[in-house]
Amino acid sequence: QAFAIELPHNSENTPADLGLRFAEVLEKAGAQRAETLVALGRSNIELRSFNVPPVPDDELPDLVRLQAPRHFTTIDDDWALDFFTLDEEAGDSRTVLAAAVASETIEQIRRTCDAAQCQLNSLVLRSCAAAALVKRAEPSSAGVRLLIDPLAEDVDLTVLSGDTVVFTRTTRLTAEVGSDMRADALLGEIRRTILAARNQLQGRQVERVVLCGAGDDHTAIELRIAEQLGLPVERFDPFSVCTLARPLRRALPPHPGRFAPLLGLLLSEASGTRHAIDFLNPRRRPAPPDQRRLYGLAVGAAVSIAAVAGYLVWSNSADIDDRLKALQTKSARLEKQLNSARESQQDLAGLQQWQSGDINWVAELARTSKEFPPTSQAIVTHLLGSAQRDGGGQMRLDGYAADASTVISMERSLRDATHDVYGSGSQEDEKRTKYRWTFSERVEIQPVDHTATPPAAEPKP
Structure with missing residues (x-):
């Protein structure tokens, strides 16, 4: 079955109210208590691309989470974060596209699913799910293409280089579907998307446009793209990638283009393919071998x-x-x-x-990030780590804090049985507005005592 659920536009509806509405419709369709995959729009998340040092894939999750606060303006420790790489091989640096979502947003979705008596399994980025479906239709496609997925009021615009999503944005269109006003507004958003994606494309250009949908709703925008942008336009019917049962094949839902993210989600889940961005199942460092x-x-x-x-x-x-x-x-x-x-x-x-006895710097950086105050209270502007000749190591942290008590709390959190913290004194900088206190801390990492040897096994009689 494939159908849409009409939701009220009343802003006073709670997640529980929406969940009850879902439960009512799902019960009529015989699909209650189902496993649930949720696609989240671009406007609900923070998205950034940035470079990280060339480390092995196993170490990337820890490194990306460590550097993310430097590139996101509103992220804190409670936000869920996932990422994927934009380059195939490691060079002087690696480029990642990271997405983060607030814990409050996830909690609202969980409450909606609980009220609908559904089990939430995955929470993915909507544009990446639609792109996954297009990649299944053209598994070996090269070049740069712009995927346009018009929804009810929003439209997702996603730039793919080969099979990799390099840029995505979502905008709202208020004009009536199929009208000239809507086509003109969408054409302007397409121009903005192509311009905004130039930094990620490194000199390459969008070569063609893939437009999700069927029928006459998109004829006006298809003609405008071809005439004013000079780009070839390909229609893409999301249901053409799937093998459909006869009843569904005979009565497809209206506006089939809006089902592209859903079908991409389902096919990836059924084939065991990892979602590009999944906030409930993010990339993590592999567990050590047993x-x-x-x-x-x-x-x-x-x-x-x-x-x-x-x-x-x-x-x-x-x-x-x-x-x-x-x-x-x-x-x-x-x-x-x-x-x-x-x-x-x-x-x-x-x-x-x-x-x-060696210093595990990735573990030390992860510990420092965990014990460090949230970004709303303190930031690090300079970090330097060095190993000592006789074992152990030293880490130097320079930065700014909101007040002197934050510096004292930070020193107390970083200090434990194997870490000594020495501050060179904090000083108030009246010229700064948010972080008024400077700090410079030296963390001494004590060497691990590895002189004791384990007892030898007793010989069997």
Whole structure:
């Protein structure tokens, strides 16, 4: 089934009111208590592209979250954030497109889903979901294209370079669908989008326009794009990518272009493809491998080798005495191997302890970001980390704070059993309006004691 739910424009409606409206319609359609995927419009989120140092993909999530407050103006620790990379290979730096949404917005959506008795599974960026559907229709398309997805009152304009979303914006159109006034307004927004996307395209130009929808509603804007912008326009019917049941194929809903984000969401979910932006399931650093499984495999392999060797000795010995002597010889040899394995295990433990003494700067930066006051109270303008020759390290932080009590609270939060904090004194700068107090802090990171060795395993009788 594919249908739209008309919602009241009353601003006094609460999330629970909207959820009850959804529940009523879904019950009539026999789709109550369904798993729910929500596509969020561009106007509800903050979107920024910025460069980060060339680190491996596993370290990107922590690094992007650490640098995000420097590029977003209103983000705080409670906001959900996800991102994807705009470049394929790492060079001097990597470019990411990061999106953030306020926790209050997510909570409103959760309350709506709870009232509708639906389970919220994913919360994605609407324009990226529509782009995912277009990429399925043209999996190997190259060049730069502008995807236009006209909705009821909004229109999503998304620039794709190959298969990658490089720029997206949403604008509101109040004129009647299919009217010349609406076409003129949309043409102006298309011009603004092409101009705004130039920085991300690095000299390349939009080569064609993909217009979501079918029928005569978009004829006026299609003609204007071709005549005034000189760009070829391709109509894209979102339902053409799907295999439809006969009842739906015979009675498609009106304005099929508005279903592009929904169909992109469903197909990505059904195929197990990760959504480009998913605020409920953001990219994270992979969990470390389970060393216990590796040790278990090693022990199992050693036991298997010993069993096979014992069986071969027994099967090839005709005389009982010779068989006993052979087994005794094999036992002595295995005992030497066992002693050698114990020594290797001790060497491995020592190496692991030596490695644990190194400074994990990504972890230190993550800790500093966690313990640091929110951006509304303090900012860092300069950060320098250095390792000490005899172990441990030092981190220098310079910046501004809202007041002296914030500096004191920051020093207290950063100090623990392995971190000593020394401030060179804070001073009020009367010329500044928001962050009036300067600070300079030195964080001494104590070396990890790795001199103790683990006890050797007792030999089995």
